[in-house]
Amino acid sequence: MDHSQDTALLTALMEAAADAIIVADDHGLMQRTNPAADRLFGYDEGTLIGQSVNVLMPKVLADLHDGFMSHHLKTGEKRIIGIGRDVEGQRKDGTVFPLHLSVGRADIAGTPMFIGILHNLTARRAAQEALARSQRLDAVGQLTGGIAHDFNNLLTVIIGNLELLQMRGVDERQTDLIDDALASAELGADLTSRLLVFARKGDLKPxxxxxxxxxxxxxxxxxxxxxxxxxxxxxxxxxxxxxxxxxxxxxxxxxxxxxxxxxxxxxxxxxxxxxxxxxxxxxxxxxxxxxxxxxxxxxxxxxxxxxxxxxxxxxxxxxxxxxxxxxxxxxxxxxxxxxxxxxxxxxxxxxxxxxxxxxxxxxxxxxxxxxxxxxxLSGAEASDMPFGTGQVVLVVEDNPRVRRLSIERVRDLGYKTEEAENGDEAFALLSAGAQVDLVFSDLVMPGTLNGYDLAAKVRQEFPHIKILLTSGYASDVISGKMGGSADDRILHKPYRQSELAERLQALL
The missing domain is CATH 3.30.565.10 (Histidine kinase-like ATPase, C-terminal domain)
Known part of the structure; x- marks a missing residue:
């Protein structure tokens, strides 16, 4: 295979890769990036070439990176090279997200070159957090189930003995005491039966x-x-x-x-x-x-x-x-x-x-x-989804995890993004001249502007900007007291990617 064939094969491999691939020289300057890298970090194609890899990571990590690379070039010690590790990446808009980084080294004509392969861990990290929450509740459930079972045995003995006493004939004063004790024991039995349902050990009749x-x-x-x-x-x-x-x-x-x-x-x-x-x-x-x-x-x-x-x-x-x-x-x-x-x-x-x-x-x-x-029930398949052509969507959401997820969803549909954590910040961005085609905002947010308020101000001040509101509430239960208008059709969370794609295309 000649040099031109090698180059063509390398280009095809980089463009086909789902993970980000970056080639940098010994000064940390990027020589090549694949389309997945540009999308992952929010840059236009080709604009990363010649920039330092430090722009792709938070400052603290960037300072450490310079030290690692300097140490490796002087000593040859492999603290990063050939060893995968979890790190944090930083997009062009400043958002930080988890990555798995693998680095390889190649010496070309005596000059060291470094190849980084970066895998986005956002979805995996969210799944791990959800699993940890579920496991914690499961552990509490197992403990609760064991305690409830033992208490049921004790209460069975207590209730049985109290009933035997009643049957043997007692005076009125003793009857009242036994009745109170039985009522309390049966209340305890009811509590333990409810605990067994939590522990998933109760008898269901589906x-x-x-x-x-x-x-x-x-x-x-x-x-x-x-x-x-x-x-x-x-x-x-x-x-x-x-x-x-x-x-x-x-x-x-x-x-x-x-x-x-x-x-x-x-x-x-x-x-x-x-x-x-x-x-x-x-x-x-x-x-x-x-x-x-x-x-x-x-x-x-x-x-x-x-x-x-x-x-x-x-x-x-x-x-x-x-x-x-x-x-x-x-x-x-x-x-x-x-x-x-x-x-x-x-x-x-x-x-x-x-x-x-x-x-x-x-x-x-x-x-x-x-x-x-x-x-x-089925929505559009991924291949049938309508994609954007680089229009800018301002994502407004106060929950950081939901905001990161929303940004990722919008970008995957071919749009560029800006972000704000509440309505006040979003309107300030627009007033400062941010070029935005659509505002995609949560309905309930802290600050003076909720989603409806933001939509009304945008319609008045920036009539060319489209608006899409989203809410985690089952329906517009709170719309009346928040001042919603008939112009606002809510995209209810959780929504499918095909629903988001169709709403964005219809508006843009």
Missing amino acids: TRVDLRQQCRDALAILRRTIGERYTIRTEFAKTLSAVMVDPVQLQSALINLALNARDAMPNGGEFLISVADVRIDDEYMAQETDIEPGDYVRLFISDDGEGMSIDAQRRAFEPFFTTKADKGGTGLGLAMVYGFVRQSGGHITLYSELGHGTSFGLYFPALKNTNAAKGK
Whole structure:
């Protein structure tokens, strides 16, 4: 093979590679980059050539890198060369993300050249964090299940002895004492049975059910219980797959979540229950929800109440964790719901913002050969998705992890991105002259401008800029009090990549 063939083969290999490949000289100046590297770090094709590799990493790592390279060139010691390691990369827009870096060395005409292969670890890191959360709850569940089992044995002995005493004939004063003791022991038995559901060791009796009917049955009870200050809205899909769940436990979970919503709205309010089929067939959606790909029936319960802090959200499903200890809360309600959903083969998600409300999503595996035809659920295949041509999308999101994921999704669809962590910062960027074609903003954010406010100001000041709003709430439960307009069609989280692609194309 002659030199021109070698060059053509190297070019083809670099362009075909899904991972980023960078070739740099002994001064750390980049001589070649492949398209994957340009996309990963957010640079136009060819603009990295001649720049230092230090622009691709945070300053602290860049300083260390210079020291590593200097040491290697002087001593030949391989601290990086030939040894893969996890590092942090920095995009052109300043965002930092996790990478796996492998470096090789080649001496060409006596001059050392270095080849770096970089693999984006963002998705893997998110999956590891989700697994760690799940394992922590599983460990707590195992411990809880063991304790509950032992307590059940003790309570069985206590209840049995108390009943024997009753049968042997006792006076009225003793009867009252035994009745109180029995009532307390039975309350303890009820608590341990709920703990066993959390630990996924309780006995479920699953049957084929329609979640819409189950919700109607629960609402018949709830409407009599929660009072007139609360409005319950429903959004039920016209066709729906059946699921296999224990109807008694499902009713209990629904009532538990609804009463939680009521408690979060002490002065009255609205909550919404929605049911629909959903297909998780998109790596981004699976990553966002921590759910295995497949067909599910999704039940959302949303309220416009007080919302939950980040710490409360992290610990919400742990047994005995409660923010209502002063009101008699045991901290077992959500633990029981979590255990029931997981034991039913399902998943549960939580989205909340302090001061704006909370939304629980319960995902149950859909049974095959039911109303939902797979073709109707499926969105566009990746090859059929409409792609952008380099238009600039300003991503506005206060949660850093969600913001990173959103940026990655938008870039994968062929758009360039800018970012802001709230509406105030986004409007300041636009006012300073940032060239943007579309604003893609979360609805609920800290600061003076929520998503609706930002949209209204953009329409007034920058009418050429398109707007797309997104929200983790099941429906526009909070839109009324936030000042939403009919112009704002919400893209509800979690959304599929094909839905995002279609919305962006329609707007642009």
